[in-house]
Amino acid sequence: MKLIVAIIRPEQLSDVLEALFHADVRGVTISRVQGHGGEIEHVENYRGTSVKMALAEKVRLEIGVSNHFVQPTIDAILSAARTGEVGDGKILVLPIEKIYRIRTGEQDQDAVTPVHSDS
């Protein structure tokens, strides 16, 4: 079980979600974050004050997957999130020791296997 954390551009989110769904990844948690990397920093002006915006808007995806899903997930993100310009983001892979599905208490593998639901 791995936790895949990806930092991407907000404008790529829709594409990445679609790519993930095509790769059969059904569970993902996202958050709005700000990032600093090699991007050009914008200078903004508020009345007489100039500020360098060191942080750019990003989206963070967090996906818990079983081991054989790791590579497809990463490939899906890599291809859908890439624009080729500085600031495309990073993917981190972390080890997970245990995973629970709150609704049922199921653990690990079972916890991330999508159940049938009528949507």
Added chain:
Amino acid sequence: MKLIVAIIRPEQLSDVLEALFHADVRGVTISRVQGHGGEIEHVENYRGTSVKMALAEKVRLEIGVSNHFVQPTIDAILSAARTGEVGDGKILVLPIEKIYRIRTGEQDQDAVTPVHSDS
């Protein structure tokens, strides 16, 4: 030392916090996130445009605990966050290598042992 990451429904947050406090967990960091799982997707309409809201509001809890606290913490979350309907969320357990308390520089075990404060 483990990092427990839980994704729950926002409306369960108060209950989960209370359950954690009863289980003597005093330190927790939360963030507002959005999740996609097996939930029914809402279709929203904005003038002529229909959109499927693939993402539902969730809350993410992050709790660094020493090993003997792991199970009580998980149990507290599992029971307080469960509604039994699809979308209750997940709990992930990750290994932590080191933990510091910024205020004092204390490490590991000491860093997460609550200090006496007058609240």
Added chain:
Amino acid sequence: MKLIVAIIRPEQLSDVLEALFHADVRGVTISRVQGHGGEIEHVENYRGTSVKMALAEKVRLEIGVSNHFVQPTIDAILSAARTGEVGDGKILVLPIEKIYRIRTGEQDQDAVTPVHSDS
């Protein structure tokens, strides 16, 4: 490769960012979170309703670094984020198994080595 997660006070963010930049850490992702710890809880009043604000505003930093950067990064955060009062936050160090740069697909070490950009 490690993932350093730090929870700090929002008002220390600028100082911490500066300290990180001085320590040559160029990549960081931050998010606005709320935390509960030993802080005094504020009681707020909305008309007749009193509520205890169990959660205080915090900022969460997430920094993927190669091993020899771990200690400098931690030292930078510890010194810039400390005010000495309860609520300064925590630093967690987690193991990373793999890291990718989305723009290029580079992995691990290469993925976090800053590229030259003209900012």
Added chain:
Amino acid sequence: MNNADIAWMLVATALVLLMTPALAFFYGGLVRSKNVLNTMMMSFVALGPVAVIWALLGYSLAFAPGNGAIGSLAFAGLRGVGMEAHGAIPHLLFMAFQGTFAIITPALISGAVVERMRFNAYLAFILLWVVGVYAPVAHWVWGGGFLATMGALDFAGGAVVHVNAATAALVAAVVVGPRKDYGRHAMLPHNVPFAMLGAGLLWFGWFGFNAGSALSAGPTAALAFTNTLLAPATTLAVWTMFDLFRGGAATAVGAATAIVVGLVVVTPAAGYISPLSAIAMGALGAIPSYFALIYRAKTKLDDSLDVVAAHGLGGATGAILTGVFADAAWSGGPSGLIDGNPGQVLTQAASVLIVLAYSGGATFVILKVLALMMPLRITGRVEGVGLDVTQHGEEAYTAGDGAILVKPKEASIAHGVADVVVSESGGGL
């Protein structure tokens, strides 16, 4: 009929119309973000269907010649409502001015049932209410009905508007029941500046409400206007003092509330009392509402935005104090207790009780009959998700990214899904 009075009444009518969007912000800022559109729509919808039914039917029941209890159908469908003079202004302008009152009064009720009432049931309710409750009560006081004959004073609607709406709010809060987490979880305002915007615009609009009720731009309008400045200012000052003495902090939500309470209190008296009495009324009027607000939150009554404490108590206090402070030297007419006419206080109290009894009873009947036909409230699960998504199919604040467009080609399928979700919400959530 003259252009000066027309000019003022044009403005006054526009000002009162603005109060309904203002109310939408006052209320909308105080609920949780997942319910803000629903809450605002509860006010906005009064600007549509309610206004139309009022123009076509309600106005006639309230103001066409009739008996002591109700008007007639003489003005139904706006027949006979034309350019001819009605006092100093054209009849149709009078109708428009009254229309803005009929719009905001039912909207006031919504504060008691936000965050759990089904939107369709609410809409049906206020349509019935404006015809069945507001129109007759307006007739009693302003249409030549029996309260007018009795000598009850209500310059701009302390009883007709505020006591009336607040009583309906009380009944509705009880019939619809509390929110599932009421008294268990904290439910906090999601945007206090919106509530302050609402309060600011309400005050601005209320000058039209009160000074417009003079129906001309003469000295009485100036008096009503000045009192509408001084009374809420005093309520705000007293409220701030209470806040500082009790807990040490003057709150913004409190300030917004104080302004509304002060405006409610002076409404029935505005054109009848001296400016100094307006200051007194603003100060006295703060007391019942201030403590009722604190007390109410400890009870089981989930009058979510405190319509009863603010409009009910404020309106009743104002109506009764009108009987105390009314002053012939200023009003050019009615006198109150201080001016040597103690009986007026009783008349005022009676008028409040009569409105209370009728509004309470009729509201109860309307809601119970509606409940036979459709569920009045959403289910608990939907309360968790919020009413914006489930009742209106939209969200107030979207991050923009991550929603998936339903393409034209998929539209039919998607529409299927939409139908499922929405019919679920249209059905019995």
Added chain:
Amino acid sequence: MNNADIAWMLVATALVLLMTPALAFFYGGLVRSKNVLNTMMMSFVALGPVAVIWALLGYSLAFAPGNGAIGSLAFAGLRGVGMEAHGAIPHLLFMAFQGTFAIITPALISGAVVERMRFNAYLAFILLWVVGVYAPVAHWVWGGGFLATMGALDFAGGAVVHVNAATAALVAAVVVGPRKDYGRHAMLPHNVPFAMLGAGLLWFGWFGFNAGSALSAGPTAALAFTNTLLAPATTLAVWTMFDLFRGGAATAVGAATAIVVGLVVVTPAAGYISPLSAIAMGALGAIPSYFALIYRAKTKLDDSLDVVAAHGLGGATGAILTGVFADAAWSGGPSGLIDGNPGQVLTQAASVLIVLAYSGGATFVILKVLALMMPLRITGRVEGVGLDVTQHGEEAYTAGDGAILVKPKEASIAHGVADVVVSESGGGL
């Protein structure tokens, strides 16, 4: 000249001025948060440069004595625009009132090109447009031009303002082209309450727009006012019904839109028709816009905030229905179809077509000429980042922490960077 009419026209002018900030919120709430300041600035900037050029030049072209096609330079630089009477009010107040119309009309166009047009190009465009398109069209109808001679009725600007702006919007949307993700990704409103605030303030201001167009505070103003209350109320009621019957949910964005559509529809007719006809027009006027909005979203036309469906169709419907419902018994003048003058409908249709043709052609020419001198739109990458940062160098909502102050000593260097970034955006992003 008398103080009563002056009093009303002072207020009416202030009300119309408020409509431009109101429009900024109506539009600003409907775009994504990264573009809200740019969208709002597209309206606000009309309050500055456009107002000045109008006062110095446009007003004269529209209202100074001239021929059937255009005024003259007699009033240029405000020469001869003074305290003397112009009808019931001083000439300069008439100029100010007209100025507020000239401000909002170009701002309306922006709804079709938000989220991708370069700000400088937009500014140049509306400056040319207000002089080259708005001024002559206003002259044709209100300045004694050939449409007035033809007998076309346009009480407050159905053709002059709404058809005119919407035609320009259509052309601009086509010339500038769709947003890069249009039809591919969902682009949702970031703050629906802002859109509702805009709609509420627009309604409030529109009373000045329509009832102010009577240019005095007489019964005609009262009629126009009442119709401006009843028509949008009816449109909102009908719209809500459509929503409920179609999908089961009345949306807040829909309600805000319905209010604007109803206001547009009644604009050309406000002082010419009976209140009952206003209700009819409000109801009928809902239909084309309602369905056009749904249809447009499925097309390739990225008229982002539906200026064409709301203002174009609403304005045209209103203009033509004015020819149906105009009633000499109420207007004291022109009659329409129902009142026995069927030819008026054709006159109305002709006036709409003429405005449409001229506005469309002239707008196209202006944009194409501008495109030779500067890029009209930003590049795709900048669309992703958003126009607030790239076109205005600021953000609407900042978390506050994490921005690094450019210290005075570093100012020169920072300025260097700023110049790079900004000149990039000033250049050809």
Added chain:
Amino acid sequence: MNNADIAWMLVATALVLLMTPALAFFYGGLVRSKNVLNTMMMSFVALGPVAVIWALLGYSLAFAPGNGAIGSLAFAGLRGVGMEAHGAIPHLLFMAFQGTFAIITPALISGAVVERMRFNAYLAFILLWVVGVYAPVAHWVWGGGFLATMGALDFAGGAVVHVNAATAALVAAVVVGPRKDYGRHAMLPHNVPFAMLGAGLLWFGWFGFNAGSALSAGPTAALAFTNTLLAPATTLAVWTMFDLFRGGAATAVGAATAIVVGLVVVTPAAGYISPLSAIAMGALGAIPSYFALIYRAKTKLDDSLDVVAAHGLGGATGAILTGVFADAAWSGGPSGLIDGNPGQVLTQAASVLIVLAYSGGATFVILKVLALMMPLRITGRVEGVGLDVTQHGEEAYTAGDGAILVKPKEASIAHGVADVVVSESGGGL
């Protein structure tokens, strides 16, 4: 006394009242989100206690017959302020109109001390200030005091309101001291649309401020009105040009600021100058404020929201240019430099200096005396947490979930805690 003038002054008074909530948004949008309620309350509280003390005392000191320096107590407690004519309107309406000026003037000062002044100290300060500084200065110019005798022209308050408030702001910023992170960290506006809303509503309300200062609805009101449209429009146009030429980007914060500056500049001149001069003044008036804003941010003076640059420089420029442009042909009275009366410029400059000297000195004394009794500012730690939580015990924007309700049974304990926290803040944070 006539209904036309009353009608206009009713509206004008309502418009000026609206400016204080508008200011709350203008200021509130420019601070960080943790301080928005505190900032807004600094304006809102003026609507309560300040209004009351003005009605009971300040008005009399300013406008009751007295000597050259100060009025008398003849009107204290509103004695003798009744329905009788005061010019064209009832005396009490004049009092109400003046009251709205007395409310907003102290609120203006708050912009210099936001984000660190203790709320209680601020409240005490403005109460003393409105009586001790505003009332006499108003008397000097408008109450028949010595500046009036000297022939100083101040149509609607360039010196009385803007120079006066800005001088107090300057002194207060110095005495209270800068925010702890001033000049070290960036402190950015949290909601620029709120600032734009404020600017839009301020402009709208300012028509009442300036054209209402004619005190009747005659041609002078129309002139003042038109100038209040043209001057800020020109300032906005010039400001936008400066922005474009300097950095390449027209900012929204800049646009909102420009509107306010233009309004301030034309305030003293509104009814005295030709519309063309208003355009000239709007253009000239932009210059000092524009560059002062840029310069100030590089100094140690933490006049946080630039009251001095916008209101002080704008007011002084306006006052002096009034002496240049005043034109008997338009004003029907006073002439300025261009009209052949060069001495007026000196009179104007003198009046600015006198107000500056008195306001500066008296403000300094008030603040120093208050500082002996209570700390004027919060401590550094509290600055970090924000003033909303610590001074008002509430938050502007809550996510809603995660707050824990203090149950009635625990109320006593919780109250204990509250007392600790709040008394801490009430004490010396």
